[in-house]
Every structure is written in C-alpha cells, then in structure tokens.
Amino acid sequence: MNKSMKYVLIAMCLVSSIMVVSCKQNNEVPKDAQKNETTVEKTTSTQHSDSKGVTFEQVSKLVEDPDVLIIDARKPEEFAQGHLKGAKNFYAMEFEKHIPELLGMNLSPDKRIVVYCGGGECELSHMISDQLTKQFKFTNVYIYLNGWKEWTEKGGAVSK
DSSP states (O other), X not given: OOHHHHHHHHHHHHHHHHHHHHOXXXXXXXXXXXXXXXXXXXXXXXXXXXXXXXXXXXXXXXXTOTTEEXXXXXXXXXXXXXXXXXXXXXXXXXXXXXXXXXXXXOXXXXXXXXXXXXXXXXXXXXXXXXXXXXXXXXXXXXXXXXXXXXXXHTTOOOBO
C-alpha cells in the first residue's frame, strides 16, 4: 500500500470516529420526495442531509432487485444470526476494512444502495450512508430507518 493511500485510510478512520461521537438520529422525514422509481423520504437532520429514508414496503421490493446493493451495517455476529436477502456485511465501526471490497465492485456513482442497521437508536447505517455519499460520491444511497428491528417484527424474509 502506498503512502498516500495510508493517509486516505487514516483520514477516513478519523472521520468515522468523529461521526460516532457527534451523530444524532432524527426519524422525522418529510413526504413526497421521489428518486429512481422508488419513493423515498429525505431526512431532515442536517448531519445526514444526503440520506434518504425508505420504508419496510420499499425495502421489501428493493431486496428483490438484483441491481440494488444492500449493506448491513451491524456487527458480523449479528449479521451471521440473520440479515436481509443478498446483504453484504460492512460493519460501520470497521468500514475502512471494507473499502477495498467496495472499490473492487466497480460500482457506478448512481448505483442504488440500501443501508440498514438495528433501527431505532442505531446510527450505524447513517455512518455508512454518509461515507458513501460524501467520500465516495454515490448519489442513490437510501437508509432503511427502522432497520432490522422493524424488518423482523413485520415478518420480512431473513437470510442466514
């Protein structure tokens, strides 16, 4: 790994650490925002201004679309107990470790990506979404705001 790549990774780690300390979740979302044939709701939090929220019903359809990348931001042991169909486990607290895999996917900037975590007070999906939109310039990143908790409560299909 060359010296400049090390500095980039260190900077990204620092940004991630700062986000963990300063991030606050806001579940209020305005209605009537639309993107890529899937109705989405833009979050009102200024810290997550590029994040768009999706509902259980929307995620149920998106997981069936092979052109959508699903990212589970939870811990690997939680992912192993069950996750959404086709999800990749990029634990947010170790996101820098997954950067080579992400870059190796050669994704277009307009790739539709859904990120989720435990839901409720969990901030992990916001952390990854922020990095994907701000550092990697992806334009179609969605957060399943109610996450794994709602998914299982509503009987969403679980993969292991």
